[in-house]
Amino acid sequence: MTGNAPRNDTKEHEDYSERFVLCFMWVRGSSCCCYVNLIRTDLIATPIYPYMSQLKNAFDVYLFALSCGLRAVMSGNIGDGLKLLIAPVGYWRFLPNAFVLQEFKSQHNPKVLDASSPKLLSLMLASRTGNKVYATDLNDTQIFSRWQQFARALGLKNYEVEYQDARQLKYPDEFFDLVYSISVIEHIPGQGDAEALREFCRVLKKGGRVVIEVPYRRQRREIVAHYDSKGAPLETPQFYERHYDASWLRERLEDVQGLSLEKKVILGETLPIDPWIATNRLPRPLRIVLLPLEPLLAALNYWSRAHDTIGRPLAALLVYRKV
Numbered sequence: 321m322t323g324n325a326p327r328n329d330t331k332e333h334e335d336y337s338e339r340f341v342l343c344f345m346w347v348r349g350s351s352c353c354c355y356v357n358l359i360r361t362d363l364i365a366t367p368i369y370p371y372m373s374q375l376k377n378a379f380d381v382y383l384f385a386l387s388c389g390l391r392a393v394m395s396g397n398i399g400d401g402l403k404l405l406i407a408p409v410g411y412w413r414f415l416p417n418a419f420v421l422q423e424f425k426s427q428h429n430p431k432v433l434d435a436s437s438p439k440l441l442s443l444m445l446a447s448r449t450g451n452k453v454y455a456t457d458l459n460d461t462q463i464f465s466r467w468q469q470f471a472r473a474l475g476l477k478n479y480e481v482e483y484q485d486a487r488q489l490k491y492p493d494e495f496f497d498l499v500y501s502i503s504v505i506e507h508i509p510g511q512g513d514a515e516a517l518r519e520f521c522r523v524l525k526k527g528g529r530v531v532i533e534v535p536y537r538r539q540r541r542e543i544v545a546h547y548d549s550k551g552a553p554l555e556t557p558q559f560y561e562r563h564y565d566a567s568w569l570r571e572r573l574e575d576v577q578g579l580s581l582e583k584k585v586i587l588g589e590t591l592p593i594d595p596w597i598a599t600n601r602l603p604r605p606l607r608i609v610l611l612p613l614e615p616l617l618a619a620l621n622y623w624s625r626a627h628d629t630i631g632r633p634l635a636a637l638l639v640y641r642k643v
C-alpha cells in the first residue's frame with residue numbers, strides 16, 4: 321500500500337531520510353552498510369538544502385529546549401528545568417517540530433494557536449513572534465503549572481495558556497495566522513477530528529496555515545483504553561485514539577471545506593525503535609538514559625516521505641492553507 325501522491329509542494333520534503341543517509345554516509349566514509357538499501361541514485365542530483373533546513377529547524381527547537389531548561393533552573397524552577405534538560409525533545413516530536421517551525425518562519429510575526437500539542441514548541445514560537453501565542457489544552461493542568469512557569473522564566477509576555485475544546489474554540493473568526501495541533505485530533509471520538517479541523521479553519525485568517533499530525537499505519541485501527549491516565553481500571557473501556565491509514569486520511573482529513581491541502585508527508589522510522597521506547601519493555605534506568613538521546617535517534621532513524629512503501633510509517637503530517 322502506498323500513501324497518496326501529495327497535491328502540491330511536498331516535493332521538497334520527500335525522502336528526507338534518504339538525503340540524510342546520503343550525507344551521513346558521505347561524512348562517515350560510506351561505513352554505514354545497514355542503510356545502503358535506502359539510497360537512490362537519483363538523489364545524487366537532488367539539492368540537499370531542503371533536508372538541511374528541516375534538520376536545522378529540528379535542532380533549533382532542541383537547542384531552545386536546552387536553553388529553556390537552563391533558564392528555568394537558574395530562575396529556581398529546578399525540577400522542571402532538569403526534566404527539560406534530561407528529556408528536551410521526544411523521539412516522535414523532533415521532525416513535526418521542524419515542519420511547524422518551517423510554516424511559522426514563512427510568515428511575518430504570526431499570531432499562533434497551539435491546540436493541545438506538546439508545549440515546548442509554542443514557547444519557542446512565542447519567543448520569536450511579535451504577536452501572541454495561545455497555548456491551549458482541553459484539561460491538562462500542566463499548561464498552567466509547568467508551561468506558564470517556563471514562559472515567565474523566559475520573560476514572555478505574549479504567551480497565553482487556556483483550556484479550550486478544539487471542537488468549539490472560543491476565538492473569533494479569522495483570528496490566527498497559524499494553527500497547529502500535533503498528536504491531538506486522533507484522540508477526539510466520533511467525528512471530533514473533522515469537527516476540530518473545521519474549527520481550525522474558522523479561526524484562521526485567509527492565507528493562514530494549519531498543521532496537524534496524526535498517527536498513521538498501513539492498517540487503520542481504533543484503540544480502546546482499559547485504564548485511565550493514572551493507571552486505574554475503567555468500568556467500561558473508552559475510545560483512546562485512531563491510527564489512520566491512507567483511505568481514512570483521505571476520507572476524514574484531506575477534504576475540508578475552506579482549507580486547501582498543501583503538503584502531506586508520511587513520517588516513520590527505519591529501525592524499529594518506537595516499539596521499545598513507547599512501551600515498558602526496556603528496564604527503567606536504560607529508558608532514562610535514552611531520553612536525552614532521543615533527538616539524535618530521531619535525526620538518524622526518523623524519516624519523512626511522500627509515501628509509506630518502505631520503513632515503518634508512524635505518523636502523517638498535513639499542512640493546509642485557508643482559501
Ligand SMILES: C[S@@+](CC[C@H](N)C(=O)[O-])C[C@H]1O[C@@H](n2cnc3c(N)ncnc32)[C@H](O)[C@@H]1O
Binds near residue numbers: 460
Ligand atoms: C497525546 S496528547 C498531545 C500532546 C500533549 N498535549 C503533550 O503535552 O505532550 C493529546 C492531547 O489532546 C488533548 N485533547 C483531547 N481531546 C481534546 C479536545 N476535544 N480538544 C482539545 N484537546 C483535546 C488532551 O488533553 C491531550 O493533552
